[in-house]
Amino acid sequence: MLQVIARVPAKINPVLSVGPKRPDGFHDLATVFHAVSLYDEVRAAPGDGVSLTLSGPYAVGVPADDSNLAVRAAHALAAHAGVPTQVTLSVHKEIPVAAGLAGGSADAAGTLRACARLWQLELPDAELAAVAASLGSDVPFALMAGTAEGTGRGERLRAIPVGARLHWVLAVADGELSTPAVYARLDELRQDRCVASPSVGDDMPAALAAGDPQAVGRALRNDLQEAAVSLRPALADTLRTGADLGALGGIVSGSGPTCVFLARDGAHAADLATGMAASGTCAEALVVHGPAA
Numbered sequence: 001m002l003q004v005i006a007r008v009p010a011k012i013n014p015v016l017s018v019g020p021k022r023p024d025g026f027h028d029l030a031t032v033f034h035a036v037s038l039y040d041e042v043r044a045a046p047g048d049g050v051s052l053t054l055s056g057p058y059a060v061g062v063p064a065d066d067s068n069l070a071v072r073a074a075h076a077l078a079a080h081a082g083v084p085t086q087v088t089l090s091v092h093k094e095i096p097v098a099a100g101l102a103g104g105s106a107d108a109a110g111t112l113r114a115c116a117r118l119w120q121l122e123l124p125d126a127e128l129a130a131v132a133a134s135l136g137s138d139v140p141f142a143l144m145a146g147t148a149e150g151t152g153r154g155e156r157l158r159a160i161p162v163g164a165r166l167h168w169v170l171a172v173a174d175g176e177l178s179t180p181a182v183y184a185r186l187d188e189l190r191q192d193r194c195v196a197s198p199s200v201g202d203d204m205p206a207a208l209a210a211g212d213p214q215a216v217g218r219a220l221r222n223d224l225q226e227a228a229v230s231l232r233p234a235l236a237d238t239l240r241t242g243a244d245l246g247a248l249g250g251i252v253s254g255s256g257p258t259c260v261f262l263a264r265d266g267a268h269a270a271d272l273a274t275g276m277a278a279s280g281t282c283a284e285a286l287v288v289h290g291p292a293a
């Protein structure tokens with residue numbers, strides 16, 4: 001039977017600059033998205049109507065009904081193209097859920113790619129990206145992968161060059177953090193502060209282009225970190241442990257609770273992951289590299 005398989009990477013945000021809250025409830029961002037080598041896999045095969053089965057280490061507790069972003073992606077693409085939503089989807093989840101790694105967005109992006117192929121839609125990339133943006137702020141980047149600067153809600157993307165492979169450790173936390181709750185906490189924390197327009201700045205793009213891990217480590221920045229740590233104070237211990245173990249830099253990934261640490265090279269990343277796991281300040285430590293295609 002015909003089956004289309006799409007593998008889609010997790011993302012981290014080496015820079016996440018968050019502007020004031022907009023009238024539509026979203027925040028203007030200036031961010032660097034960086035795809036890393038941890039993948040969900042979406043399989044699409046012909047079916048009557050739409051069905052979804054989930055597998056893998058992070059499938060537990062994820063709804064397989066119409067609320068799942070993969071199912072919503074299939075419906076959105078079918079509506080856009082004027083075809084019936086007929087697909088049997090299976091998603092293998094290696095990316096932790098509600099962890100700041102855009103796993104749900106990866107599943108949506110994989111579903112868009114796989115269904116477009118299965119239904120032989122031959123849509124231009126710009127149309128697929130517009131459907132992706134209607135599903136969530138991180139879905140357009142998940143379609144593109146690599147490394148990109150994102151503005152607007154995060155949906156306006158421009159690829160940026162990276163001069164060398166970077167080695168990271170993902171310190172996965174027990175439990176989840178809700179993205180809207182983290183943004184709401186940031187707004188509370190900022191109540192009396194004047195909030196500037198978001199900006200990626202020059203340091204990170206220059207460090208990435210040069211492939212200089214020390215400089216990338218120094219330029220890591222996440223405006224959501226204070227809010228994530230305030231909702232989950234134990235993350236401060238995780239971040240301190242990574243620094244004590246010699247990471248070149250460490251931040252909360254996206255809205256958390258995963259923390260991400262940069263290593264000098266692959267061997268250093270393996271040592272760092274062993275140390276993080278042994279410290280008991282995270283549930284699991286995964287070695288990845290980026291940019292992932």
Ligand code: C5P
Binds near residue numbers: 026027136138154180
């Ligand atoms: O777009 P997405 O569904 O991922 O957004 C989830 C939530 O995160 C939004 O409802 C909003 O509360 C918050 N968000 C935001 N500004 C962004 C992206 C997300 O406020 N640029």
